[in-house]
Amino acid sequence: MRELRVTPIKNGTVIDHIPAGMALKVLRILGIGDNVASTVTVAMHVPSRVMGWKDIVKVEDRELGTREIDKIALIAPTASVNVIRNYNVAEKHHVALPDRAVGILKCGNPNCISNTKEPVESEFVVRSKSPLRVFCKFCDRELEDIAAHIV
Amino acid sequence: MSSFRGRDVLSIREFSRADIELVLRTARKMVPIATGKRVSKALDGKILGTLFFEPSTRTRLSFESAMHRLGGQVLGFSSTEGTSIQKGETLADTIRMVESYSDAIVLRHPQEGAARLAAEFTERPVINAGDGAGQHPTQTLLDLYTIWDEKGGFEGENVALVGDLKYGRTVHSLTYALAEFGANLTFVSPPTLEMPREIVEHVKEKGLPLKITHRLEDVIRDADVLYVTRIQKERFPDAQEYEKVAGIYRIDSSVLREAKRDLVVMHPLPRVTEIAPDVDRTKHAIYFKQAGNGVPVRMALLQLILGGAA
Numbered sequence: 001m002r003e004l005r006v007t008p009i010k011n012g013t014v015i016d017h018i019p020a021g022m023a024l025k026v027l028r029i030l031g032i033g034d035n036v037a038s039t040v041t042v043a044m045h046v047p048s049r050v051m052g053w054k055d056i057v058k059v060e061d062r063e064l065g066t067r068e069i070d071k072i073a074l075i076a077p078t079a080s081v082n083v084i085r086n087y088n089v090a091e092k093h094h095v096a097l098p099d100r101a102v103g104i105l106k107c108g109n110p111n112c113i114s115n116t117k118e119p120v121e122s123e124f125v126v127r128s129k130s131p132l133r134v135f136c137k138f139c140d141r142e143l144e145d146i147a148a149h150i151v
Numbered sequence: 152m153s154s155f156r157g158r159d160v161l162s163i164r165e166f167s168r169a170d171i172e173l174v175l176r177t178a179r180k181m182v183p184i185a186t187g188k189r190v191s192k193a194l195d196g197k198i199l200g201t202l203f204f205e206p207s208t209r210t211r212l213s214f215e216s217a218m219h220r221l222g223g224q225v226l227g228f229s230s231t232e233g234t235s236i237q238k239g240e241t242l243a244d245t246i247r248m249v250e251s252y253s254d255a256i257v258l259r260h261p262q263e264g265a266a267r268l269a270a271e272f273t274e275r276p277v278i279n280a281g282d283g284a285g286q287h288p289t290q291t292l293l294d295l296y297t298i299w300d301e302k303g304g305f306e307g308e309n310v311a312l313v314g315d316l317k318y319g320r321t322v323h324s325l326t327y328a329l330a331e332f333g334a335n336l337t338f339v340s341p342p343t344l345e346m347p348r349e350i351v352e353h354v355k356e357k358g359l360p361l362k363i364t365h366r367l368e369d370v371i372r373d374a375d376v377l378y379v380t381r382i383q384k385e386r387f388p389d390a391q392e393y394e395k396v397a398g399i400y401r402i403d404s405s406v407l408r409e410a411k412r413d414l415v416v417m418h419p420l421p422r423v424t425e426i427a428p429d430v431d432r433t434k435h436a437i438y439f440k441q442a443g444n445g446v447p448v449r450m451a452l453l454q455l456i457l458g459g460a461a
Contacts (some may be wrong), residue, residue: 113268113282
């Protein structure tokens with residue numbers, strides 16, 4: 001029988017099937033640091049039938065926006081996002097990489113026009129999903145170390 | 152009506168083979184006008200805005216000449232001195248302002264992606280005249296025109312690209328275009344300045360024969376076109392690295408003794424030491440003609456974009 005290490009939450013979001021080791025990056029994307037108003041539970045290196053090992057993040061009393069889910073998709077393309085309302089899974093989504101990542105990444109090219117005071121959002125074209133390769137719409141450079149450039 | 156009407160010119164990769172061929176054919180028709188033998192009023196009443204945020208001699212003058220030769224007018228600036236940009240105006244605002252003063256905008260800017268950004272803020276066609284180390288599509292078009300005009304085509308021509316293939320933006324765009332047209336490419340560079348991996352892969356995917364070497368001697372006998380570039384000091388993060396490779400390739404008349412009789416030597420200019428002055432007098436030297444081709448090629452683009460059919 002499966003051992004239950006984490007208790008269910010009443011309202012909030014469960015991000016499941018995160019590739020093992022990526023949970024802390026997910027927390028960074030969600031801006032979870034010192035001043036969090038609700039309970040956050042992180043499970044790392046949990047046995048998974050499908051993935052071998054996985055990470056799980058549970059955030060109470062919070063539902064995620066589209067941009068946050070898109071950001072998670074960049075580093076954890078296997079993740080599923082479950083919205084919990086009154087202990088029940090009210091919605092279940094698999095994250096999906098968008099064809100274009102708008103406003104969620106910063107171009108790594110210091111001389112790119114998108115890194116200036118111009119009134120535009122950053123935009124990256126996803127040219128390959130596996131392996132993930134994204135290119136800046138403006139300067140056309142490939143973004144290396146994607147996780148480090150999430151805004 | 153031409154598919155070019157009102158079109159932005161941001162990157163050569165957005166041009167199909169048919170698009171490029173149309174520009175080349177139109178450019179050839181422009182030669183008598185470009186050289187003053189015929190007069191045209193095709194763009195009478197049209198105004199071209201030329202916004203040069205950094206200096207450029209050939210590109211700006213040839214755009215201005217092209218517009219004047221077609222009977223149009225030009226306004227703009229050749230440096231940001233004395234403009235509102237110095238007061239901190241964004242490029243987006245400058246573009247929205249110039250939009251109401253002109254029918255098309257030519258932009259040279261020190262930052263990569265500037266032309267694409269500009270195009271988002273105006274309905275007017277934007278022509279990229281160089282964005283930092285990014286794209287310079289009209290240079291590529293005039294390079295293509297020069298090869299096409301000299302050799303009659305591209306397929307099967309042995310084109311050797313020599314010098315800084317890592318940072319040189321003109322060779323990157325030219326490579327993509329020549330691969331599209333089926334030229335046989337050879338890359339000649341020092342090991343530290345080799346063509347970026349993704350461009351090499353692109354050429355290989357096209358199934359074209361590709362040679363990569365560090366020695367000029369390996370290519371000089373077979374080349375039909377030698378496209379020489381300057382190794383630019385400003386692109387090097389480290390002065391020592393620059394010193395190691397500066398002057399590594401020098402084309403002079405003794406090097407060319409081994410070459411085919413009809414080899415043409417091209418260079419986007421300005422040159423420093425990579426082509427000796429004694430080459431200028433040989434029939435191989437076409438780099439000044441190449442620079443001159445900037446006028447009919449830019450006329451062709453302006454005509455197609457602002458005037459409609461060729």
